[in-house]
Every structure is written in structure tokens, then in C-alpha cells.
Amino acid sequence: MTDSAVSAENVVKSFGSDIKALDGVSLEVERGTVLGLLGPNGAGKTTMVNVLTTLLRPDSGRATVMGIDVVADPAAVRRSIGLAGQFAAVDDNLTGTENLVLVGRLNHMATATSKTRARELLDRFGLSDAAGRPAKTYSGGMRRRLDLAAALVAQPPVLFLDEPTTGLDPRSRQDLWVVIEDLVRDGTTVLLTTQYLEEADRLADRISVVDHGRVIAEGTSAELKSQLGGAVVEVTLADADEAAHVRRLLDGVADGDIAVDDEVVRVPAGKGTSTLAAVVRALDAEGVTARGLQLREPSLDDVFLALTGHGAQNVTTTRDDDVERSNA
Amino acid sequence: MTMLAKESAPPSRPVVATGSSFAWALRDTSAMAGRNLRRLLRTPEQVVFNLVSPIMFVLLFRYVFGGAIKGLQGLNYVNYLVPGIAVQTVLFSAGVTGFALADDMQKGFINRLRSLPMARSAVFGGRVASDTLNNGFGLIILIATGFAVGFRPANAVGLVLAALLLLLFALAVSLGYALIGLSVRSPEAVNAATFPIIFPLTFASSAFVPVATMPGWLQGFATHQPVSVVINAARSLILGDTATAQQRTELLGGSSTGSLVMLSLAWTIGIGAFFGMLCARKYRRLTE
Numbered sequence: 001m002t003d004s005a006v007s008a009e010n011v012v013k014s015f016g017s018d019i020k021a022l023d024g025v026s027l028e029v030e031r032g033t034v035l036g037l038l039g040p041n042g043a044g045k046t047t048m049v050n051v052l053t054t055l056l057r058p059d060s061g062r063a064t065v066m067g068i069d070v071v072a073d074p075a076a077v078r079r080s081i082g083l084a085g086q087f088a089a090v091d092d093n094l095t096g097t098e099n100l101v102l103v104g105r106l107n108h109m110a111t112a113t114s115k116t117r118a119r120e121l122l123d124r125f126g127l128s129d130a131a132g133r134p135a136k137t138y139s140g141g142m143r144r145r146l147d148l149a150a151a152l153v154a155q156p157p158v159l160f161l162d163e164p165t166t167g168l169d170p171r172s173r174q175d176l177w178v179v180i181e182d183l184v185r186d187g188t189t190v191l192l193t194t195q196y197l198e199e200a201d202r203l204a205d206r207i208s209v210v211d212h213g214r215v216i217a218e219g220t221s222a223e224l225k226s227q228l229g230g231a232v233v234e235v236t237l238a239d240a241d242e243a244a245h246v247r248r249l250l251d252g253v254a255d256g257d258i259a260v261d262d263e264v265v266r267v268p269a270g271k272g273t274s275t276l277a278a279v280v281r282a283l284d285a286e287g288v289t290a291r292g293l294q295l296r297e298p299s300l301d302d303v304f305l306a307l308t309g310h311g312a313q314n315v316t317t318t319r320d321d322d323v324e325r326s327n328a
Numbered sequence: 329m330t331m332l333a334k335e336s337a338p339p340s341r342p343v344v345a346t347g348s349s350f351a352w353a354l355r356d357t358s359a360m361a362g363r364n365l366r367r368l369l370r371t372p373e374q375v376v377f378n379l380v381s382p383i384m385f386v387l388l389f390r391y392v393f394g395g396a397i398k399g400l401q402g403l404n405y406v407n408y409l410v411p412g413i414a415v416q417t418v419l420f421s422a423g424v425t426g427f428a429l430a431d432d433m434q435k436g437f438i439n440r441l442r443s444l445p446m447a448r449s450a451v452f453g454g455r456v457a458s459d460t461l462n463n464g465f466g467l468i469i470l471i472a473t474g475f476a477v478g479f480r481p482a483n484a485v486g487l488v489l490a491a492l493l494l495l496l497f498a499l500a501v502s503l504g505y506a507l508i509g510l511s512v513r514s515p516e517a518v519n520a521a522t523f524p525i526i527f528p529l530t531f532a533s534s535a536f537v538p539v540a541t542m543p544g545w546l547q548g549f550a551t552h553q554p555v556s557v558v559i560n561a562a563r564s565l566i567l568g569d570t571a572t573a574q575q576r577t578e579l580l581g582g583s584s585t586g587s588l589v590m591l592s593l594a595w596t597i598g599i600g601a602f603f604g605m606l607c608a609r610k611y612r613r614l615t616e
Contacts, residue, residue: 054442054443054615055439055442055614056615056616057615057616075445078443078444078445081443082443083440083443085436087435087436089435089436089437089440090437090440091363091367091437092435093366093370093371094363094366094367098363102359102362102363103440103444105355105356105359106359106441106444106445106446106450107444107445107446108352108355108445108446134370150440
């Protein structure tokens with residue numbers, strides 16, 4: 001597929017004999033678009049990024065970046081990609097400028113070009129004032145921006161962002177989102193992994209939902225949400241023990257399957273406010289007092305819950321989690 | 329927000345030059361070595377340690393143990409001692425190679441490097457180059473301290489050759505530490521591995537006391553293990569013609585300078601090639 005900046009077919013990667021981190025992942029990222037790889041810790045997101053950025057060799061399947069096979073010609077792939085992520089792989093003892101110039105030189109740019117480019121990027125990411133300070137003096141958000149800048153030094157057409165905002169405060173997260181949106185507007189193709197539904201919703205043109213090394217759903221945010229059939233009434237109970245009872249109670253008024261997540265009961269509400277009113281009447285008739293009640297558009301969290309039976313941030317197995325950590 | 333102001337026009341993609349891969353590997357190596365040296369200079373405690381430890385060891389051994397060392401066959405102890413401290417200094421520094429690589433692994437920096445179109449060999453080449461420079465610096469401090477307390481080599485050429493021999497040997501050993509660093513991925517674990525390897529190898533050798541004064545069961549090992557071979561070669565180069573026949577037999581294993589140097593180089597090349605190959609393989613296998 002020549003229009004794809006990134007393409008993967010049935011990628012499998014195991015660690016040891018019994019741990020399958022990727023169990024046949026296929027995806028396509030069209031040029032100039034953002035694909036969000038959404039899933040909980042241990043779903044295989046980082047492993048997938050590592051395969052696409054040539055850090056890991058897949059056991060089977062095929063993957064290309066800008067039409068270049070990651071296994072056959074990893075060196076050529078490295079000339080087309082930038083990688084940044086949750087580990088903010090910058091050198092703490094080097095200054096912001098030195099970090100970027102080093103990456104420029106290792107990208108085989110002339111030293112003078114590297115320096116100009118470093119200044120440009122530091123300026124663009126609001127790091128000019130800190131350019132001469134060692135990176136260890138930076139805040140978390142600044143480090144992440146420097147890391148992203150390092151990935152952009154050679155102006156790669158494809159950018160891989162592995163959980164770019166994990167662990168950042170809301171303000172820094174917002175800043176980074178704006179930066180990423182700017183890049184995309186300039187034509188960069190982005191594949192980003194995230195466990196934040198809000199992040200995928202905001203940045204990604206298309207979303208692949210990953211769980212246990214498989215893509216379990218794929219589409220635009222709107223498409224994924226429409227699978228739930230429109231709005232939901234969300235009832236927050238005082239006690240999770242009541243959830244089962246309330247679920248039975250509301251079965252008659254729901255336009256589909258009710259989802260329960262601890263003390264939160266989500267009722268598909270195809271008839272909007274009419275469904276809301278029906279829910280209120282049903283609860284009132286039985287004397288159930290809810291802590292909260294709202295009618296809202298379905299979030300990706302609802303989608304995740306419906307698809308996997310668990311929330312996006314609930315870690316279901318510790319085993320897969322260990323896999324990603326050991327390969328970090 | 330002004331900090332996120334967009335560039336008026338996106339700059340064109342910088343021209344990424346092409347050239348012979350060997351020339352690029354050299355350039356990458358020098359970029360990495362420069363980065364490592366910058367790092368080192370910004371870690372003052374490391375610089376101070378590198379400065380202080382050779383000075384301290386020379387002074388302590390010279391003045392505390394010096395009077396009690398027997399079997400020197402009339403050789404001044406400080407002349408015997410300086411090559412021994414030198415090998416100990418460069419071997420401990422060899423551990424730094426592994427420590428630094430493990431640190432880069434742990435912090436994800438190696439993964440960044442692996443995603444760049446740089447020469448793979450430069451990760452090791454840069455490391456080894458900067459660590460060798462650092463080691464050379466340590467040797468200069470050590471020799472200067474030695475001079476201050478009576479160390480007198482027979483000739484300057486021998487001294488320089490001895491220093492180069494020690495640096496080469498340290499480089500070979502540092503590849504062993506590089507392998508440990510890549511395998512354990514934790515700087516603390518590399519540190520923990522330094523002591524139990526380097527201490528027995530330097531103390532159960534001819535570094536500080538003549539092997540003849542050790543118990544019989546230890547003498548065989550202490551005479552023939554590579555650290556002793558290298559120290560004896562360095563000593564032989566430094567003493568030159570001033571070594572008496574008796575000193576040569578009793579202290580240097582009875583061999584000529586030439587054969588000691590050849591044997592040292594053989595050990596150095598053997599150790600370096602062995603660990604160098606394992607390192608390259610380990611690095612390739614990070615993709616598995």
C-alpha cells in the first residue's frame with residue numbers, strides 16, 4: 001500500500017516460549033494522519049512501537065515504514081523515523097542544546113546544521129531559556145518536550161510517540177498535545193500509543209484498540225463510539241454492591257446491554273432525555289438513591305469497557321505488564 | 329501561547345549526507361566519545377575519585393606497606409610499586425565502561441541510539457575511546473605522584489610504552505565489563521561485579537608484592553595470570569637495562585622484555601577479541 005506511511009500485517013512477537021506480546025497485529029497509518037494505539041498497560045503497545053522502529057525483530061508477519069521493510073532494511077527505516085516516549089531518553093548531564101546537536105550529528109547532519117536545527121527546535125518548544133542548562137534541571141514536561149525535539153531533529157516524515165504524556169501534569173499534557181497537533185498540520189505522520197482515552201480522542205484520526213497483543217477494534221473515534229449506539233445514562237451508586245440489583249432494575253429501559261464498572265452503571269440511552277427520565281422513575285420507584293446521574297455522549301472508556309469487559313486503565317494481568325517493562 | 333508559535337514555513341529536511349560507512353563510523357564514534365567526556369566532566373565526584381585514588385594508593389603503599397615488603401632483590405619499592413598501582417587503576421576504570429553502558433541501557437538512552445541511523449560500532453567505539461582517554465589521564469596523575477615520592481624509570485620511551493601497554497590491556501578488559509553492562513542493565517550490578525573480579529586479580533598478582541613471598545599454592549596462579557604478565561612487561565619496560573639479572577629472574581619471571589611484551593599483547597588481543605565479539609553479538613540480540 002503506497003499511501004501508507006506505516007503498515008503492519010499480522011505481526012507476532014513472543015518473549016521466551018510462552019509470552020506472546022503481539023499476537024498478530026495489523027495496522028495501517030495513512031500519510032499525514034495520526035493513528036492512536038490505545039490499550040492498557042501490558043497490551044503490547046510498546047512492543048509494537050519497538051518492532052516498527054527496528055528495536056525489536058518480529059517473529060513473523062511483515063511491517064513497513066514509508067514502504068521500507070523493517071526487517072530487510074532497518075538502517076533505511078531509521079533514516080525515516082523519530083522516536084520519543086515515556087522514558088524521555090535524553091542525556092541528563094548534557095544541556096538541551098548539546099542533546100539535540102548530538103542527535104543531529106548521529107543523524108549525519110553537518111555540525112553547523114545540527115546547531116541551527118537545535119536552536120530552532122528549542123525555540124519552538126519553549127526551551128530557549130533552558131538551552132544551556134543540563135537536562136537534569138528540567139521539569140518533567142520540559143524533559144518530554146526535549147525528548148520530542150530530539151526525535152524531530154532530522155525532520156523525519158514518520159514519528160512514533162510511545163505514551164508521550166504518561167506521568168505529566170495536565171498543563172504539560174496540554175502543551176504537548178498542541179505541539180503534536182502542529183507537527184501533524186505540517187504533514188508529519190504520527191503513530192502514538194496511549195492509555196488515555198482522552199488523548200486518543202483528541203489527537204488521533206483513527207484508533208486501534210489493543211488488548212492482549214491483538215487489535216480488538218479499529219476505526220475513528222466516532223465510529224468506535226457509535227458501536228455503543230449513541231448516548232449513555234451513567235448512574236453512580238453509593239455502593240458497588242447495589243450495582244447488580246440496579247442493573248436488573250434498569251434492564252427494561254435500556255436500549256442495549258448495560259455495562260457495570262464497580263459502582264458505575266452505564267445504560268445505553270437511545271431515546272436521550274426520555275431514557276434519562278425512565279431511569280429516574282425506575283430508581284425512584286425502588287427507593288434507590290444514586291450519588292450521581294448524567295446523560296452524556298459515550299466516551300472511549302465506554303467503548304473499551306464494552307469491548308474488553310474491563311476499563312482501559314485496569315491492568316488485567318501482571319504478566320503482560322512485566323513483558324513491557326523488561327523490554328522498555 | 330508564544331512558546332508554541334509555529335515556524336512561518338517548515339524548514340526543508342536537512343540534507344543527510346552520504347559517505348563511506350567507515351568514515352561515518354569514525355564520526356559517530358567521535359560524537360559519542362565527546363558526549364561521554366562531557367558527561368564525565370560534569371560528574372565532579374567521578375573526576376575527583378579518578379584524581380585522588382591513584383595518589384592515595386601510591387602514598388599508602390609506598391609509606392605504609394613499603395617497609396614490610398620483602399624479596400625485592402635490592403629494587404627500590406617505589407619503582408616496583410608504580411606499575412602495580414598503574415594496572416590496578418586502569419582495571420578499576422575498566423569497570424566504568426560497563427557501568428556507563430548499563431546506565432544508558434537503564435535510562436532508555438541506548439534505545440534512542442538504536443533508533444538513529446548511526447553506526448552500531450560507535451556505541452562501543454565512543455565508550456572505549458573516552459574511557460581510554462580518561463584512563464590515560466589517571467596514569468599521568470599516577471606517574472607524577474610516583475615521581476614526587478622517588479619513582480625513577482630507566483628511560484622515558486620505556487615508560488610511555490608501558491603506559492600504552494596498560495591502556496590497551498584495560499581496553500580489552502573493559503569490553504568484558506561492557507558485556508556485563510549490556511547483560512545486567514543495572515549500573516549497581518556492574519559495580520557489584522567489579523570488586524570480586526578486580527581485587528583478587530590485582531592482589532593475587534605481582535602488582536604489590538613479589539610472587540615469591542606468597543604461599544606455594546598461590547604462586548602458580550599469581551605468576552601466570554594475565555594481570556601479572558602485563559605488570560611484569562610494564563615493569564620490564566620501565567626498568568630497562570637497570571634491572572639486574574637476579575631481579576629479572578626473581579621478579580619478572582626470568583623472561584626478556586620482548587617476550588613479556590609479546591605475551592602481554594597476546595593476552596590483550598585474546599581477551600579483547602573474545603569479549604568484543606560477545607559484545608557485538610549481545611548488542612545485535614537486543615532485537616530479540
